[in-house]
Structure formats: structure tokens, C-alpha cells
Amino acid sequence: MAPRPSVRRTRQRFGAADRVPAAVECPRAGGPVVTFEYPYALFLLAVPVLLLAWVWLREGRRVALPVDHGPPGRGTGWWVAVSCAESLLPLALAVAVLLCAGPRRLGEPIDKxxxxxxxxxxxxxxxxxxxxxxxxxxxxxxxxxxxxxxxxxxxxxxxxxxxxxxxxxxxxxxxxxxxxxxxxxxxxxxxxxxxxxxxxxxxxxxxxxxxxxxxxxxxxxxxxxxxxxxxxxxxxxxxxxxxxxxxxxxxxxxxxxxxxxxxxxxxxxxxxxxxxxxxxxxxxxxxxxxxxxxxxxxxxxxxxxxxDKQIASTLDDFRPFCIAGLVLTGLAGFASFGLRYTPW
Incomplete structure (x- = not known):
């Protein structure tokens, strides 16, 4: 079987606009503003970002597929699928960093x-x-x-x-x-x-x-x-x-x-x-x-x-991040049964 040609990809360069900002708060669509009790922990988001960059930008990975009676394909679809599966754990790590930063939101003002x-x-x-x-x-x-x-x-x-x-x-x-x-x-x-x-x-x-x-x-x-x-x-x-x-x-x-x-x-x-x-x-x-x-x-x-109108109190907002982390971890577990590189 003819060797599969390697798929070369152009390396992307990250400019100033692509850097991850160390934001203290980020608005959720249709919801209240989310703030963080420990904003300096957001600098740790650089770790999952680097892992994602390594997953998508590294070279030299090949998937050997047994193809008989026909020319081998480029394997772009499998490469995208496997790369998405490998991105799940870095994304779960990013959610863990956000949880460590202490997400908080303003509750509804209560009339006293x-x-x-x-x-x-x-x-x-x-x-x-x-x-x-x-x-x-x-x-x-x-x-x-x-x-x-x-x-x-x-x-x-x-x-x-x-x-x-x-x-x-x-x-x-x-x-x-x-x-x-x-x-x-x-x-x-x-x-x-x-x-x-x-x-x-x-x-x-x-x-x-x-x-x-x-x-x-x-x-x-x-x-x-x-x-x-x-x-x-x-x-x-x-x-x-x-x-x-x-x-x-x-x-x-x-x-x-x-x-x-x-x-x-x-x-x-x-x-x-x-x-x-x-x-x-x-x-x-x-x-x-x-x-x-x-x-x-x-x-x-x-x-x-x-x-008396009272100022809204600040509440912990772990729920959406916990759900996102559980979903990402679960998907990564299921993906490991098939969407991963196997060196033959």
C-alpha cells in the first residue's frame, strides 16, 4: 500500500488581537455580568490555550488507514474530528481555571x-x-x-x-x-x-x-x-x-x-x-x-x-461552569473510545 502523503498545514501566527485577555468580567448573552473573585487566576488560561494551539498546529501526525483497490485520501475529515476530540480536555481545563477564579454574579435586588x-x-x-x-x-x-x-x-x-x-x-x-x-x-x-x-x-x-x-x-x-x-x-x-x-x-x-x-x-x-x-x-x-x-x-x-430597596448581593455562579466542565469531560471520555490516534 502506498504511503499516505502527509497533510501540511500553514502555521498561524498570533498577533496582539489574538491574545487571551485577562478580563475580570465577561457578560453572558441575555444574562447578568459574571465577575471573578480571584481575577489573577485567569492568567492560568494561557495553559489550555497553549494546549489547544499544540493540538491544532503541530505537524508530523499521520493516520494510517488500510485502503485497498484505490488511491488514499487526504484524511482531512478524520484529522478535524480527531483534533476536535483532543481539544475537549484543554477546554475542560479552561473551565477548571474559571472555577478556580471564583465566578460570581449579582443577584436580584430584594426589597427589605x-x-x-x-x-x-x-x-x-x-x-x-x-x-x-x-x-x-x-x-x-x-x-x-x-x-x-x-x-x-x-x-x-x-x-x-x-x-x-x-x-x-x-x-x-x-x-x-x-x-x-x-x-x-x-x-x-x-x-x-x-x-x-x-x-x-x-x-x-x-x-x-x-x-x-x-x-x-x-x-x-x-x-x-x-x-x-x-x-x-x-x-x-x-x-x-x-x-x-x-x-x-x-x-x-x-x-x-x-x-x-x-x-x-x-x-x-x-x-x-x-x-x-x-x-x-x-x-x-x-x-x-x-x-x-x-x-x-x-x-x-x-x-x-x-x-427599602436593597443593593443586589453578589452570589457564586458555579452552576453553568460546572455543567460545561461535566459535558466536556464526558464527551472527551466517549471520544477516547474511537476518535484518537492509533499508531499502526
Whole structure:
């Protein structure tokens, strides 16, 4: 068999335009810009580039094919196929270098919710044990509080009970499980006698002391009561309102029940209205459980949670490079079964 003529190829010269740039970032088509945490590692890309140049530019390789009864071909097709197969591992090495450089990308900007510190102040005087729908006023109030905390996920809630004295049941926290579990422990019928009255001014000042411990976020008090306060006389309501306003605390009041002695709006919630009006809040009346649930939804709508635009964080972007490396390595493994030089 006649020897196969060698295939000569013209050696290409690399100019300045053909050099591999040590770029720190490279945009992906239709995607975010990819940056590298260790850009100096990109200089190692010269190694796979030199290997690729050696695969395609070296001379002297011949493929001996048994050809009978005909002239031998030039073998250009086989040369291209084998060279492509031999280029897979250098390309996989280039992907490994990119992985070592630490590819990163900017994630989607996430709106961060502005924290609102909400102190829920619940009256547990004896009258809160009166019927209210199918349950008591206290039970209806606590059920509405539980629903309200679910509307405002992400805010910090605290729970305070008051009568003649004040008890901080739960500090300000975003975990509202303690608030949701408090109902059976503070029923008005099982409390000591010193919780029998209604001192709203004292309770509001105690709530203020808790809220001012939090320097960040808005401050709000949700007052739930069913009667007139015994310590709002002689302008004490206006005095408390100014104290709360000075600390940036907004008060919303929910007056529940329909006692005849409080049917007169001035007697029923006039002092509470003074506090809510001066602090930028509002006072509501709820004569039945359905109205109570509506009131809390109304409060949520009036003080919608605000959000701040956050700068997008930098995320690792290994996934596309790992997939490319696995594909190249797999193809190189399959190609080694047939597309390789065998010296006969």
C-alpha cells in the first residue's frame, strides 16, 4: 500500500488581537455580568490555550488507514474530528481555571421590609369577661390579635396586659408564637384583684418604655379596651398623648363591647380619642366579633408596611461552569473510545 502523503498545514501566527485577555468580567448573552473573585487566576488560561494551539498546529501526525483497490485520501475529515476530540480536555481545563477564579454574579435586588415595632396592649379588667358573640370580650380580642399578627409578618410584636397594674407578657419579637399561646393564661376571671380596674394612661406609659428600647423601626401601640380609663382625668390624656408623640409612637385604639354606661361617645372613648388623634392614630368601636376583625384589617391598611430597596448581593455562579466542565469531560471520555490516534 502506498504511503499516505502527509497533510501540511500553514502555521498561524498570533498577533496582539489574538491574545487571551485577562478580563475580570465577561457578560453572558441575555444574562447578568459574571465577575471573578480571584481575577489573577485567569492568567492560568494561557495553559489550555497553549494546549489547544499544540493540538491544532503541530505537524508530523499521520493516520494510517488500510485502503485497498484505490488511491488514499487526504484524511482531512478524520484529522478535524480527531483534533476536535483532543481539544475537549484543554477546554475542560479552561473551565477548571474559571472555577478556580471564583465566578460570581449579582443577584436580584430584594426589597427589605421596614420593621414596625407594635406593642399590643390588652385590657384584662373584669368587664372583659362579659359575653361577646359566642365567647367573651377577652377571647374575641385575643383571636383578633392572633389574626392581626398574621397580617403583619416581619414586624416585631410585643404583648402587654393591664388592669390596675401592667404585665409585659412578651417582649418585642418577630416570633409571635408566645403571643398566640397567651390566651388561656390571662383570662380576666382568673387574675388577681389588682387587675380589676382600667388604668390606660399607666399602660400606655409602660408600653412606651418598651418601645423606646428599640431604636430602629416605626413604633405603634394597639390598645384594646372596653371602658373608660380611671387615670385620664385633669388633662392626663393629653399629657400622655404628648409623651407618646414626642417618641414617635402612634396609638390605635379598639373599644369593644356595647355597655350602656359607655354609649355616650364622650364618656365611652373621648379620652382614648384624644390620645389617638394627637399621635396620628385612630379610635375604633367594635360591637361584635365581625366588626372587631374588620377593625384590625382597617388598622393594617392604614399602616401599610414600607420597604427599602436593597443593593443586589453578589452570589457564586458555579452552576453553568460546572455543567460545561461535566459535558466536556464526558464527551472527551466517549471520544477516547474511537476518535484518537492509533499508531499502526
Amino acid at each position: 421590609r421596614k420593621l414596625t415595632n407594635i406593642e399590643i396592649c390588652v385590657d384584662v379588667s373584669g368587664s372583659m369577661n362579659n359575653p361577646f358573640g359566642r365567647a367573651t370580650r377577652y377571647d374575641g380580642a385575643m383571636e383578633a390579635v392572633t389574626a392581626f399578627t398574621s397580617y403583619r409578618q416581619g414586624d416585631a410584636f410585643g404583648l402587654t396586659f393591664f388592669g390596675n397594674e401592667v404585665l409585659h407578657w412578651c417582649p418585642l419579637t418577630t416570633d409571635v408564637s408566645a403571643i398566640n399561646c397567651a390566651t388561656p393564661f390571662m383570662r380576666p376571671g382568673q387574675l388577681p384583684p389588682w387587675f380589676g380596674g382600667t388604668l390606660i394612661a399607666k399602660a400606655l406609659r409602660a408600653c412606651k418604655a418598651e418601645l423606646i428600647k428599640r431604636p430602629e423601626g416605626d413604633r405603634m401601640i394597639v390598645l384594646i379596651t372596653d371602658g373608660d380609663s380611671q387615670d385620664f382625668a385633669n388633662g392626663a390624656d393629653a399629657e400622655v398623648a404628648e409623651e407618646l408623640k414626642a417618641e414617635g409612637i402612634t396609638v390605635f385604639a379598639v373599644v369593644i363591647g356595647n355597655d350602656r354606661q359607655f354609649q355616650n361617645p364622650i364618656i365611652r372613648n373621648g379620652s382614648v380619642q384624644t390620645v389617638t388623634a394627637r399621635t396620628g392614630g385612630e379610635s375604633f368601636e367594635a360591637g361584635d366579633p365581625n366588626a372587631l376583625a374588620t377593625v384590625f384589617k382597617r388598622i393594617d391598611e392604614m399602616r401599610r408596611a414600607e420597604t
